[in-house]
Amino acid sequence: MADLLALSSGIIDSGDVDTPTNRVTQELSEVGDGIAVVESFSHSVALRTDDGLVVFDASSPFTGAAVVDALRAWSTDPVDSLVYTHGHLDHVGGSPAFVADAEGRGDKRPRFIAHDAVPARFARYRDTDGYNSHINNRQFGGIGATKLRIGGDRAHHFLPDDTAAPDVTYETHLALNVGGTDIELHHGRGETDDHTWSWIPSHRAIACGDFLIWNYPNAGNPQKVQRYPAEWAACLRQMAALEPELLLPAHGLPIEGKERIARVFDDVATTLEDLVARVVGLMNDGVTLDEIVHSVHVPDETLAKPYLRPMYDEPEFVVRNIWRLYGGWWDGNPARLKPAPDSAIANEVATLAGGAAVLARRATETAEAGGLRLACQLVEWAGDAAPDDRDIHAVRQQLYERRRTAETSLMAKGIFAAAARDSAPIVDG
Numbered sequence: 001m002a003d004l005l006a007l008s009s010g011i012i013d014s015g016d017v018d019t020p021t022n023r024v025t026q027e028l029s030e031v032g033d034g035i036a037v038v039e040s041f042s043h044s045v046a047l048r049t050d051d052g053l054v055v056f057d058a059s060s061p062f063t064g065a066a067v068v069d070a071l072r073a074w075s076t077d078p079v080d081s082l083v084y085t086h087g088h089l090d091h092v093g094g095s096p097a098f099v100a101d102a103e104g105r106g107d108k109r110p111r112f113i114a115h116d117a118v119p120a121r122f123a124r125y126r127d128t129d130g131y132n133s134h135i136n137n138r139q140f141g142g143i144g145a146t147k148l149r150i151g152g153d154r155a156h157h158f159l160p161d162d163t164a165a166p167d168v169t170y171e172t173h174l175a176l177n178v179g180g181t182d183i184e185l186h187h188g189r190g191e192t193d194d195h196t197w198s199w200i201p202s203h204r205a206i207a208c209g210d211f212l213i214w215n216y217p218n219a220g221n222p223q224k225v226q227r228y229p230a231e232w233a234a235c236l237r238q239m240a241a242l243e244p245e246l247l248l249p250a251h252g253l254p255i256e257g258k259e260r261i262a263r264v265f266d267d268v269a270t271t272l273e274d275l276v277a278r279v280v281g282l283m284n285d286g287v288t289l290d291e292i293v294h295s296v297h298v299p300d301e302t303l304a305k306p307y308l309r310p311m312y313d314e315p316e317f318v319v320r321n322i323w324r325l326y327g328g329w330w331d332g333n334p335a336r337l338k339p340a341p342d343s344a345i346a347n348e349v350a351t352l353a354g355g356a357a358v359l360a361r362r363a364t365e366t367a368e369a370g371g372l373r374l375a376c377q378l379v380e381w382a383g384d385a386a387p388d389d390r391d392i393h394a395v396r397q398q399l400y401e402r403r404r405t406a407e408t409s410l411m412a413k414g415i416f417a418a419a420a421r422d423s424a425p426i427v428d429g
């Protein structure tokens with residue numbers, strides 16, 4: 001059993017960024033009297049009550065069974081309730097393992113509790129099954145995350161058919177009492193529209209789901225639906241106002257101590273509030289998305305904090321998401337309102353340049369000089385103008401591999417790795 005609270009205190013207090021914080025060990029650690037965390041993808045947080053366990057999050061389809069095993073080595077009490085902090089696959093996909101555990105032990109089936117919008121999310125996942133499998137292979141395919149295999153082996157569908165639907169849903173608040181222990185569920189939008197954070201007054205603890213992920217907030221994911229950075233920050237402020245002594249996120253390390261938790265909440269809320277204010281301010285001034293993307297940055301010292309590093313999502317994507325939330329999809333460039341097809345633009349540019357090979361050569365030179373953003377545009381035109389050209393796709397493949405290496409966020413790495421992979425069959429003939 002790891003001392004996760006000492007680990008997180010040390011990391012936060014020293015600013016250490018070398019010690020891993022998002023650990024998928026499948027191990028359970030006790031973090032309070034009758035409170036435990038199983039570190040997984042996502043974690044499950046378990047709370048002992050006189051009527052059995054209350055569990056926050058079921059982990060993923062691929063980790064649910066291991067999480068249940070870890071939990072059972074700690075407690076043989078039935079699971080009375082399982083709260084989904086939100087409907088993402090890595091928080092709900094392990095639910096069949098909890099149902100099977102109850103059946104195997106002769107316990108009653110756990111009561112699954114979630115926000116009202118979770119069933120709508122499940123319906124959307126069924127409607128967009130193919131799309132979600134594609135994007136998750138891309139998102140998690142960039143860093144060799146094979147053990148996560150979202151949308152992979154076990155699940156025929158992105159959301160497995162046996163995922164437990166919520167038995168109880170709520171709109172804004174839900175007051176639970178399980179075996180004498182009060183638990184207050186609160187809805188808030190942030191990473192998703194269906195998020196729940198839970199206050200456990202007897203422990204002065206908050207199970208916050210993905211409102212803290214020990215990475216820069218996932219408020220900009222380029223391949224997924226709208227996120228809500230301003231409301232995310234507002235929820236962090238609400239949680240901070242309760243002065244919790246123990247914070248239990250679904251990814252990363254639990255945190256103890258009122259001041260330490262307040263500092264983390266404030267840092268995360270402040271960077272989101274800053275980004276929203278600056279982007280919306282520029283939108284009000286009539287500035288285009290292009291100018292905003294290239295002028296609004298988060299200070300390096302913010303991104304250097306161990307719980308705000310841009311290793312999963314990143315601020316540039318959050319900026320785009322803020323534009324989409326308050327504006328529309330059009331970026332302000334009239335040529336891109338009703339543009340010519342990419343292939344037509346690529347062929348025209350290639351003709352002007354003197355051929356696709358010239359563009360590819362220029363892409364390499366530009367990359368050598370450090371201009372990876374521009375180099376990728378040049379090589380895209382080259383590849384689109386000569387879709388079957390092995391030499392050009394060899395340049396494209398190398399360039400995107402280089403781009404992937406240069407990026408920090410899993411989301412950027414994943415998309416650039418997928419681009420490199422797309423050229424591989426042409427290179428290999």
Ligand SMILES: [Zn+2]
Binds near residue numbers: 042088090250
């Ligand atoms: Zn998550």
